[in-house]
Amino acid sequence: RDLDVFLLFDPSLSREALENEGLGLARSIASAFTKKYGEKYAEHPYISALIDDVDVDLVPCYAVESAGRIQSAVDRTPFHTRYITEKINGLIDDVLLLKRFTKSGGIYGSDQMTEGFSGYLCELLVLHYGGFIPLLNAAAEWKPQMVINHENHDAKHFTEPLVMVDPVDPNRNVAAAVSLDQMVAFVELARGYTEEPSVHFFDLPAVMSITREELARLLAERGTSLFAITFSTPPYIEEVIVPQLKRSVSAIVEHLERNGFVVHHAHYVMQPEHCFFLFELLVADLPKIRTHAGPPLWNRLNAEKFREKHIVSHLPGPYIKNGRYEMEVFREFTRARDMLASESLLQVSLGKHVRQSLLNGWQVDEGADCWHAEFEPFIASFFWRGSPLIRVRRKILDL
């Protein structure tokens, strides 16, 4: 459980004064209740404290007159709170139901790993449709580019799959963080619930586990090849690093497939100490040779250069194929493991901080050696893969 406390300061205060006075006040409040507190940093610095088992964030911000005048994202929150508090009467239980429903489905949270539904979005959805059940009935028919504009504001044009125009700031999409697949997952759950309601739609997701031995057995059954890359987590917040992890994994998948290694599934996770990429490959070993396309013969100069360059080769070619020269050459990497361990990894587009961390080295593991206690739930979920509704339906049907 957690609690956010906003400390409102006069907007005429300088940013530096706000940070000094605000943090001072926050620190003195926290110290009155607990010894477990410390400074954290999002867009602003703030104080995070543990008081009686409740995570309390004490956040200094400007008390601006209207949401249009906010100076940073945290200034908007008091407007959201006021807006919801004034209207939510009688719908509190519906909001709690929706939050539990989305948590159960693994789609609660607007952070970069979840790409799902924020608390404020849940509140607005319940408000807009007038309750949990009316919302689910409507959501069952949602399609991407669904736009909800509760106050009928003149809103800007948004391109995200789900759009909820912020009632207190029409230039903001409250659902901006929701990915296409998480939106679809909500639609799927809404359909499932309206067709056959069950208490299982509110079960909290179990932390999944897999032992090293189970992983070894699973890989033997599947016949696939598993590779992991582990490296130190760069010292930045999740919002900065997770998008880089996502981009890095895509780039490495492309690099593998360009080299002939067929990737079945790949994913990433960020833990406090280490980041972890997992790749399941259909093909991890390849013959020494590959074909190498040369220039079309119409490009006479380059064609002649290509021919004379390869004239001493003992491999077949250059031969003519579809009007171009083509050649057999030796493959740079015949084993996916060698490729993942090589410097070539630094050439793909990794994102600045990930690349910096990899410059200090990374570890490549293969098969059951990919198992690390730190990543056990992630590894288990990597092989689980089911839509939220399929998990609920299997519980209902006792499969």
Place this chain on the structure above:
Amino acid sequence: RDLDVFLLFDPSLSREALENEGLGLARSIASAFTKKYGEKYAEHPYISALIDDVDVDLVPCYAVESAGRIQSAVDRTPFHTRYITEKINGLIDDVLLLKRFTKSGGIYGSDQMTEGFSGYLCELLVLHYGGFIPLLNAAAEWKPQMVINHENHDAKHFTEPLVMVDPVDPNRNVAAAVSLDQMVAFVELARGYTEEPSVHFFDLPAVMSITREELARLLAERGTSLFAITFSTPPYIEEVIVPQLKRSVSAIVEHLERNGFVVHHAHYVMQPEHCFFLFELLVADLPKIRTHAGPPLWNRLNAEKFREKHIVSHLPGPYIKNGRYEMEVFREFTRARDMLASESLLQVSLGKHVRQSLLNGWQVDEGADCWHAEFEPFIASFFWRGSPLIRVRRKILDL
């Protein structure tokens, strides 16, 4: 060496009468010289005889007044002969040089296997450019869709890579059989010869050989997987069967790759007794699982059918990916060999006569077992693969 003799009959004769009288006459001529003769069939039946080591074809045809009135393709040949005979004076040696040059390059012959230059095309090219060397100088700069219209006829529009409008029939492209790659090979040879002439441009291509042991060693070095399909040659002429073999091999390559087996190189050959497909694969064994794409969730009915169908599966999924359901399923074939030996081969587009022959069964071989004496030169050339010029250049450079 061979000789074609055309027996010209009155065009008022019925087709049946032509075949009866023509074959009777041809047979009596042949029997006067040799006992080694027999009936063959192209568009018409004709007599083929071996007389003093010369292959003599005795071909009955209609003596039509102009090439525009021909009743079948053989009727056109006397017009070609007459046209060339009247004009070729002084260029006979150039024609012989060109025929030897193209034979040496493996591009002489308009049959379906060669897809190259016919004798008549060689004659017209020498005539048009005024000699062997002027032709090569011009050809060095040819590009696809090159059109040569020696008589400046009003010709129809042709789409083949090389067009030589037939002087005696402007609706016909004499170079229709020339494939893009054989045209390019000629351009390549022309460039090579004009830059550095050598007697090696006239060496006849050696029949290539490879022993079973050499094949085994080669495959071990390459690390690839070789598969052969052998079946009875359908009882039809090469012009009918070879295009079907070509199509069949393409279709089987697609079938292999659709099932995840990566094909490095594939080719076909037709011998009197058997036809032979050869496939060199980078990947011949795959894990049990594969992904199976389902419907988008917007297609609610099909999405629900898909989900409920797979709900009992023990493999991961259905999960949501890019707005669609996706699922892991078991792969139909984990070994390329099993796929090539299965009935599934009959489902790909093979061509009528190839399919009929396969219905009586086919043999699948793997690795060095693909070696058969009947196909030895073909197997050797399968692994050779070099453009005509690269072979000549290596001889010149003594590589």
